[in-house]
Every structure is written in C-alpha cells, then in structure tokens.
Amino acid sequence: AQSVTQPDIHITVSEGASLELRCNYSYGATPYLFWYVQSPGQGLQLLLKYFSGDTLVQGIKGFEAEFKRSQSSFNLRKPSVHWSDAAEYFCAVGAPHYKLSFGAGTTVTVRA
C-alpha cells in the first residue's frame, strides 16, 4: 500500500527567506505525486503535480518541487516566501492517480 510521510509538522520561516518542505513516499510503482495547500477555512488548492518527465516541476505561486526516485522524495521549495504563504501544505500520492493518499501535512508560519 502507498503512504506519504511529511517529517515536519510545523515550520517557521521569515518573510523573504527560502522554504523547503519535505515529502517521502512509499509506493511500488511509478508514483503520481501532488502538493496541495490549505489556507485557514479553505479547501485544498493544487500547487503542482508530477506524473512523468522532467523531475523538476513548476507550480503556481512560485513553488517548485523535485522528484527524486532514488530517495523516494518529492520536496517542495520556494525561493522567497511571502506572508500569504502561511498555510498548511499536504503532499499526496495517487495510487492510482485519482485516489489520493495524503501526508499528515506541514503547517508553515511566516514571521515578519
């Protein structure tokens, strides 16, 4: 069975600093990987997804993620965070790709 681990429950970052959120997955076949963001009181919004091809994926809001098969990882990055990036971030694996299995989430706090 597939599973997703987000090792960091909470990350605090200064505005303008870089951000990296870790995600490790376990899945026997080629994974379909996603990052979603959930702002307080809102539903989830898709930031980016990886199915195949270039292992560096660009998403919305200036986010990118890199798929590393050897490390079973799909880490999310942003070079310079804005206060509006404060939210909860979820990594997910689709197995199959329409049945999403989510990690526990990482809460990001942005300090001025």
Add this chain to the structure above:
Amino acid sequence: DSGVTQTPKHLITATGQRVTLRCSPRSGDLSVYWYQQSLDQGLQFLIQYYNGEERAKGNILERFSAQQFPDLHSELNLSSLELGDSALYFCASSVDRDGDTQYFGPGTRLTVL
C-alpha cells in the same frame, strides 16, 4: 474560489443521527470525490463517482453512502453517527474519470455531540 460548492458549511448533530452533505461540482466536471479530514486520521479518500457511477472506494465506512445524481451533484449520507465521525468533509471534482487535477470545495464541518 474553486467553483465547487458544498452545503451546509457547518452541521452539528447528535450521536445516532443521520445527515446528508451536498456537493455541486464545477460546471462541466463529471467526477466527484469525497474526502474526510479528521485530527486523528488526517485526510482520507472516501469515494469517487464518475458520471453517476461509483468508480473508486477508499476508507469509507459501511454507515456512510454516497450517490451522484443526473445533474452531477453528489450527496454523502452519514448514518448512526458517532463522536469519531466529527470531521471536515471535502468534496472535489475533476473533468474526467482519472482526476489528474481535482478541485476542492470549502468543506462541511460536521460536529457530532
């Protein structure tokens, strides 16, 4: 705004009761997905409907059932409610059956007292 609407926003009920949550997908989307988000279980996939037919099932309890109607809206029925059913229930939709991109609604918060 994702274009997916869910009603009601909040629901408070008692143990043993039955409730119905409603979801309207984005215009043109044929697939509807239901997810449960709780503190102890996290975000879990419950079930998917595509064009009126059940397509995939996840960790959905037997006390829960869903359906998708001809106008493509969907309802999730929860019966014999228990305290542990308190959660945020999300609906998502996608244009096709494979759900490459799922658009999530704002959720219905269910509190069982």
